[in-house]
Amino acid sequence: MKALPTPQGNELGTVTIYDVAALAGVGIATVSRAMNGSAPVADATRARVLAAVEELGFRPSHAGTSLAARTHAANGIVFPDLSGPYYAEVLLGYEETASRLGRSVLVLATHGRPDPDAAVRDLAGRVDGMVVLGRTVADEVIASLAGLPVVVVARPELGDVDSVRTDGLTSARALGEHLAGHGLRHIALLGSPEESPDVAERFLGIREGLGAHGIEPTETPCLFDEASGTRVAATLLEGRRRPDALVCANDEIALGAIVAAEGAGLRVGHDIAITGWDDVMAARHARPALTTVRQPMRALGSLAAEVLDERITATRTTPRHELLATDLVVRDSCGLHP
Amino acid sequence: MKALPTPQGNELGTVTIYDVAALAGVGIATVSRAMNGSAPVADATRARVLAAVEELGFRPSHAGTSLAARTHAANGIVFPDLSGPYYAEVLLGYEETASRLGRSVLVLATHGRPDPDAAVRDLAGRVDGMVVLGRTVADEVIASLAGLPVVVVARPELGDVDSVRTDGLTSARALGEHLAGHGLRHIALLGSPEESPDVAERFLGIREGLGAHGIEPTETPCLFDEASGTRVAATLLEGRRRPDALVCANDEIALGAIVAAEGAGLRVGHDIAITGWDDVMAARHARPALTTVRQPMRALGSLAAEVLDERITATRTTPRHELLATDLVVRDSCGLHP
DNA sequence: TCGCCACATGAAAGCGCTTCCTACGCCGCA
DNA sequence: TGCGGCGTAGGAAGCGCTTTCATGTGGCGA
Structure with missing residues (x-):
């Protein structure tokens, strides 16, 4: 590390801004104006101020700014959990757009936290607005944030609260139809719709698509991770009346189910169909490749940031509800397509 | 949404804290003390204050707190990019530990940003310390943050700056040895070591492992994504003297290379060996499953948060450099292990 | 019964910044 | 020559909180 000029300043x-003002021989108001361009400053003065800023290595304290300007220039985003590719992509889109709009991003993962509601309230005191993903916090908590702009993502609409969601229904119907078209009849749905409104919507759409062909699927609760997928699928495959299709609430369950099916000596895509949801990277690389539904996760995050910004800047005062399209991605795990 | 009591307060x-104090019939100092427990408050008074807080829905302004207390209770983390499973896991571990230590987390992705250095400086004004991943910011910028605790992750040590890294060298040597043991001789390294010191270390270790068997690998630059992996691998496989092993700098390149190999009619694990690095979920599910090196990403993030906290709280004042072990995960893509 | 001390509490001084309001030159016009 | 106006800059108030310092009250020992 190169030797550094120790920045001058107070004993701490x-x-x-006072140090800068003193060095430049101006008042603090002028320093503020020169740095922010909030009012005209003579060129020579500005140059002197900026030189002083440079010399002292002045970094404005954000707390001071935010207190005086009554704004945080920051947004929050609340996740249930950050594991899995889904949320990371949403966050990426969110961060990208938020920072383009001049806002920093604070993340909060509620998973495994003793008091998520308190954490959300604390977050609320640090940001100008926040995005909440899924069912991470109770409706009451969101309501208690009254006044703070909030956008919910992947959660059913909640009164006047802005929302951004993906349209799972259309693709789910298409998936149901597609499976019926393969001649599959004993269809098992794996997942816990009560845990997530998005999953409930998926299952509903799939039921509709299958129902058009007179098929009534069964439903088995399953946590949304790979190990659970393997376990639940193994149980189903051992039972009497083995299903000929496992329709999973997400890709991780499906990938776990593939492991179980292979363990049971079944050829996925021939003896049994398995489908997921999300189109994670592993879905593409699994063999057989996983039939799934692609969600525009990055766009979801980015759009949420935009919708939130409109509220924060009061560019818009009426609720906005966005629905993003999803794509059914048919690969080989649901049956061969010659 | 249920009807809400509109919180009272000023016209904004x-x-x-003044509203709370007025309602509870106490001074603002007492409200502060009652809420933070920073000094004894009579039980009856505390109860009255807390009731007022509840009634008004008082959320302390973080800016006020942080200005007065001269602390942000927040940490930053700077990523090159958030895509890919690697960073999400690090972030998860970081957020978990940071929040356990009572700190919020601000994220900054430098990728595709016009002025990353300015963004980092801005971040510096909002946090009590930060973690920087990889080569996202220039050494000078880190140095210019003098006074602000910084921990670098996955970046070579930088003077007195704390660091947390994974030990790629040991596993890389083991991988080199392993490949040599398979009888492979024409080995191509895919990746751009100059982009990342971690990758440079990996390649060095692999060269050492192979060198022990008198093997000198070739090296081909490659971006760290799947499409680049496919493209570069395809070129190599078409050339004269086709390599019999593609050792890739990360899993994404390797997964792309598998696609190229299969496209060229080669059986991965028989006709050609392919290895990755990171052990992402897709590595496990690819067929053949990918031989790779597992890095303790979550632990990396968590440890970084701890190391940073020690600096912020001044529990420790001497540099700390941590090295986390990695594991070679041998699967079938490097050759069959009966 | 008196005085002292510990405890509980309030008043007020900042923390570092933005911004309103005022003051000062200086120019141009009458 | 005198006055209004504009461009520029400084003083000072205040954002919401923590914390120091001073004050008041009750209980205790003498």
């Missing part, structure tokens, strides 16, 4: 080592 | 709709 922090440089304040 | 925000409730301040």
